[in-house]
Amino acid sequence: MTDKQMMKVTLVRGLGGRLATHQACVRGLGLRRMHQVVEVEDTPATRGMVNKVSYMVKVVEETPDAPQ
Template identity: 65%
Template structure:
């Protein structure tokens, strides 16, 4: 595990008015506000959250 692959996420649609589970996934990924960008490690747990709220995010491989 010397090389940790990362994914760059940007919140491009608002999380307000979404299902509580989707809001929780966005918070779990570390996103708080619109157009904020974070880098997360590409794990199966993070991939699951990304897939659940993919309609809110812009995803880039790093």
């Protein structure tokens, strides 16, 4: 079974006055309010959304734990 790469995304800037497409990307990532943290799968689609709104979010990449 393969472990999926995950990343934690935090909204650090507000959505007020932003472009509608940027607001849609933030909503698509599952973020609703400031300082909310969501865990999303690390795929090219989510990477594209994060790159588009990189000035509004903070990303922490997680590495899967090695089996013991």
